[in-house]
Amino acid sequence: MNKFYLDAMLGKLAHFLRILGYDAIYRYNGTVAKMLFVAAKDNRIILTRSKRVYNMAMGIGVKVCYFSFVDIVKQLQYLQHKSLIKIELNPSNPRCSECNGTLKKVDKAQIINLLPEGTAQQYNDFWQCTSCKRIYWVGQHWEDIRKKLKQASGE
Numbered sequence: 357m358n359k360f361y362l363d364a365m366l367g368k369l370a371h372f373l374r375i376l377g378y379d380a381i382y383r384y385n386g387t388v389a390k391m392l393f394v395a396a397k398d399n400r401i402i403l404t405r406s407k408r409v410y411n412m413a414m415g416i417g418v419k420v421c422y423f424s425f426v427d428i429v430k431q432l433q434y435l436q437h438k439s440l441i442k443i444e445l446n447p448s449n450p451r452c453s454e455c456n457g458t459l460k461k462v463d464k465a466q467i468i469n470l471l472p473e474g475t476a477q478q479y480n481d482f483w484q485c486t487s488c489k490r491i492y493w494v495g496q497h498w499e500d501i502r503k504k505l506k507q508a509s510g511e
Contacts, residue, residue: 359400360403366405374453380456381394396418402419456487463482467491471491
């Protein structure tokens, strides 16, 4: 499975890649030099909207993909077209959409005091990030996520 390092302008794409189970680091405050170093060392593909970053990566032989468009559906379609991702949810490899950590299924009783009011009554399945401790459940927001993924996959 490909691993990615996304440039600062691709935060939404980082979230979607993580939802799909991909290891996707997002550069929101680090340097381009650090991004290039880590991508080369960890065999990550750089995703960017910057021609400068694209040219720098190409110049040192780091795999890179340039996006000239901002639409998330088009970005996902492009990555699938390039055979860099598969647009399918991977329940065996869930990742935190915020920090890229791994998610672990947790018993509702363990985290009930951390849930927003009413959530525990509406939902039974929960996952928690092993790194940042954020809690996830398949709520109403998943309707929009599934819609975008369906559009991107061409279904």
